[in-house]
Amino acid sequence: MKKVKLLFFLGLLLCSQYLSAQNKQRLINNWEYLQGDLGGIWEAIRPAKEGSPETVPLWQNVSLPHCFNALNSVDPDENYYQGPGWYRTQLSLKNPYTDGRTLLHFEGAGQKTQVYIYDTKVAEHVGGYDEWTVDITDAVNAFKKTEAYKTRFKGKVPLQIRCDNTRDLEMIPSDLSDFNVYGGIYRYLNLVYVPKVSVDKIFATASVDEKGILGKLSISGRLLNPTGVDTVSVKIEVKDPQGKVVATWGNEIKAFFGDKALWEISFKNPKLWSTESPDLYTVQTTITSKGDVHVHQEKIGFRNFEFVKRGPFKLNGKRLLLRGTHRHEDHAGVAAAMTEDMIREELLMMKDMGVNFIRLGHYQQSRIVLDLCDSLGILVWEEIPWCRGGLGGEVYKEQARRMLTNMIEQHYNHASVIIWGLGNENDWPNDFNEFDEQKIRTFMKELNALSHKLDPSRKTAIRRCDFCKDIVDVYSPSIWAGWYRGIYTEYKETSKKEFERVDHFLHVEWGGDSHAGRHSESPDKALSLVKTGGGADERDGDASLFGGSARVSKDGDWSESYIVNLIDWHLKEQENMPWLTGTAYWPFKDFSTPVRPDNPVPYMNQKGVIERDFKKKESYYVFQSYWTKTPMVHIYGHSWPVRWGNAGEEKMVKVYSNCSEAELFVNGKSMGKKKRNSQNYPAAGLRWMVKYQEGKNKIKVVAKTKEGKEIIDEITQEYQTAKWAKPAKLVLEKVSEKDSIVVIQARLYDENNILCLDARNYVTFGLTGEGTLIDNQGTSDGSRKVQLYNGRAVISVNLNRGKSVASVKAEGIPVSFLPLN
Incomplete structure (x- = not known):
């Protein structure tokens, strides 16, 4: 593992040097943001009157990445914000190339985006999760000829961007999905300078036979050549994992439009990419035209994988049990706007837990994630956000086609990717007045054919849509033994039945919710209420905390104690299922969702093995005990x-x-x-x-x-050993203080001052004075409204070097106060 981390960080260093050399920079600082809409683009750029106090609307200073919903997505008292928001900055542009092109490269922005240079709209994009590029060259050149450029903006170019995550039924994903459809420039935005002719895409198909003896590499490309330059010189170098050039090709060719096959070559005994030794080759393509040079690099890996029909998964000819989890792009305090450091920390935590497989749910994710999976040796199922709600009209379907195409083209070269996901829970209706299984099947077949056309080397998959299970290559049914249906000891039997119904079975999504810090002396008590023998699939209403048949998700205690038992049983069984391809626990980290307001932490899906701020739950160590080799004990x-x-x-x-x-x-x-x-x-x-x-x-x-x-x-x-009676009073106390941050704890006692250790009351923290609550984090110790865990709850306060009074209340119990200085 240490070797993997060292190679990975060296790779990042080389990558950063390459990006710098290629005139690419992240636009992080000097941004302003306005939540809400404007009457028109002029309101974003009109000059303020000298000496006038009128500054409406009010903009706030932010840095990128930035999400509209950094805090309001888990505010217990209101729905999360869905609507437009504006960003603006001023660019200092110095393109080093003669007649070069100036580009804005979006790694992801949600969900509909418009881009303006001064008052000219230069691009629009629909889709919150794929990458896209805007050529702003012509608009910039036109603006530079104006008086405003010379006088008012002093040689800078104003850039305005409108993002919008307003609810829209004709756009994927559905708002019924069990995650927030975020808004904002929540992934990195890059300023890129390229020559007249540059590489747009390189598609490198690396393959190797099952024995790892004969490798093949086929390379095709696509140029960015808007002015129609006639002839270019192309040079391709292939470097082995140590950086040694092992093959070269070059030629002067007619500049081409669209995709063009460039070069094919065979390799004997290439170093194989695997989850244990993720060896990566580099394909470096150099385009020379009119004296200008553009260099483009891609990392590739030689590996052979197979889903054996009615059998296990093989990587490079050997059985590999896929030990997986899931990832949502979501984090405490920033929502979708995770920095590269945050993403790296999360993926390293996964690898340290023993993960060798990840499903990216339920949308294509940042290139940073895919690069990490390549470097760390984590196999990937990546999918488009056709998630719940049924099937919309032609606009809806065209977005799905476009996002599938973008996902495959953008992540085509990643050795880690083995599956393109076409949908999730597409048997879930309600967005439209029509729910037609045959129409969904027809469109699923279309997406399946498109995926195989764009990339014949990888498999397709969906999760939980039984009437489409015969269409895709790999199918995952709904099996939630011990949570939504059945008990966890039914897991192996249920899985075997589902395995026998399809050619290629992979079980993604299993587990259950746990409220971090809550523990139980009798965690399996609810299992006695649950009907067995009726299957373990999730059905409509099972996620609700009210009504319906007995189930652990409703009648259990949501303790960490229960979840470690459930996970322990599953992992024990998986070691004796030789036919099993693998599984993926849902999810790795707690994440926010608009459809779960009544959970112990409101608006949070709490099924993660870590909290939303990276704090490990007890279940993390259960996985480590089964999946890792580095000695551990917990x-x-x-x-x-x-x-x-x-x-x-x-x-x-x-x-x-x-x-x-x-x-x-x-x-x-x-x-x-x-x-x-x-x-x-x-x-x-x-x-x-x-x-x-x-x-x-x-x-x-x-x-x-x-x-x-x-x-x-x-x-x-x-x-x-003292027994408690009915809860009677709350006590608020200071636990610790450091650098003006105070941790306070509320505890619930009966009338005899005995701590009520099984209390699950909701409590609400408040604060008045100069300090601020550190809340809306979506964690058990970062929410002003939260269910108690074993009769207590914790939150932090920033005193801001002043005085405040904290409070805590619960229904039917007197308020408790605590002065803080």
Whole structure:
């Protein structure tokens, strides 16, 4: 893993040097933003009257990437903002090429975008997740001839961009989708200078036989040549993973329009790309015309993959169990506007958890994500956002076709990609008055054919649309054993039945919600209420917390304790399913959604193994214990400060580890050694029945690797034997303070001052004074309205070096106050 990280960071360094040399820069600073619309483009650029206080409308300073919904997407008291927003800046342009082209390269902006140079509209784009480029050369040249350029703007070029995420039924994805349809320039925007003729796209098809002996590379390209230059010189170099040139080709050719096949070459025994050794070659294409040179680089990998018919998945001729998860582009405090550093941290956390496969749900994602997957060795299923709602008209369908084409063309060269996803939950109606399965089938067939035409080398897939399962190459049904339907011990049997219904089965989306910090002494209690033998698929209404048949999603306690049991069982079973291609847990990180206002953290899907701000839940370590090789050990309960029960009662202590043996110590006394056995459920046999003492208990585990090396984990837990009655009062207290940031905690007691450890009341924090609540983060400790976890809830306050009074309230319980200085 250390080697992978080193190679990856070296690759990033080389990439940044290449981008700099190629006159490409990110436009990050010196932006202004206005939420809402303008009466017209003139309102964005009209000069303010000298000496006038009138500055309406009010713009705010922001940096890119930026999302309209950074905070309001998880505001518990209002719907998230959907509408227009404007951005403006002024560009200092210095194109180094004679008669070169000046481009704006959008890595993604939501959801409809208009681009203006001064008062001239130069482009429009519909689709919030694909990349697109605007040639602003002619508009800039025209503006430079105006008096405004010379006098008012002092040699700078005004750029205005209108984004709009207003609800629109004739646009994908549907607003019924279980995620926010964000607005804004929420991915990087690049200023790019290129010569008269430059590379637009390079398509490098790298293939190798199953034995890894004979590799083939076919390269075709597309030029950006708006002025119709006649002849160009093309040179292509292929460099191996160490940077050594292993093949070259060059020729002077007639400039071409559209795609042109350029070169084919064979390689003997190429270094193979795999999840363990993600070796990448570089294809460098140099275009020379009229003395100007443009260099374009792509990373490629030689690998052979196969979904065996009614069998497992193979990579480079060997079975590989796909150990996967999912990713939404969403993060605390910024929503979709994740920086490159944030994205890198997230992908590295996935890899450190043992992930070798990821489904990018439910839309094409940033090139940064795909580059990381290539470098880290994570296989990818990437899909377009045809998600829920049914099927719209021709405008709707044309967007789907366009986004599929863009996704495949833009991410064609990534060795990590093995599947193009065509849709998700397309059996989910309600956006239109017509829901016609045959029309959906017809359009799905069209997309399937288009995908194979654009890229015959990869598979197509969908999730949860049984009446289309025969159309695509790989199908994932809905199996939520132990959450939406059934109990988790039905997982293997249900999966086997679904596996036998299709040629190529892959199970994506399983798991369940957990409220971070909530733990239970009897987590599986709700399973006794659930009907078994009726399948494990999610059906209409199952995600609701009200009504319908008994199910863990409604009747369970949403504790981390239950989810680790569910995950533990699934992973244990997957080790003994030789026919299984693999699975992907839904999702890696909690994310915001407009359709779940009643969840413990309002407007959050809480199924992640980490919170929305990267804090790990206990379930992260369960995956590590099954999927990783670097020695690890983790006592369950790091976020469980107080356990409860009777005096002298035995309690289970679970340890998750990939080591062969572990010894547990409680208050300095050994509880004995245990051997790890993945089939000894729960915790692979690393569990002890322990009698806690009243008050503090120190718990330590010492695990041993096969080589005899010891690794240690320790926690301290209180043990409460006092029984509580009806909750009666809230107490608010300061936990810590650093650099004017105070952490406060609310705890719920009965009338005898006994902590109510199973309390799940909603509480609402408030603040008056000079400070501000750090809320609307979408986390269990960053939400002003939140369900208690074991009778407590935490939030932070920025005092701003002043005085404030914090409050907390719950229905039927007196408000509690806390002065803060």
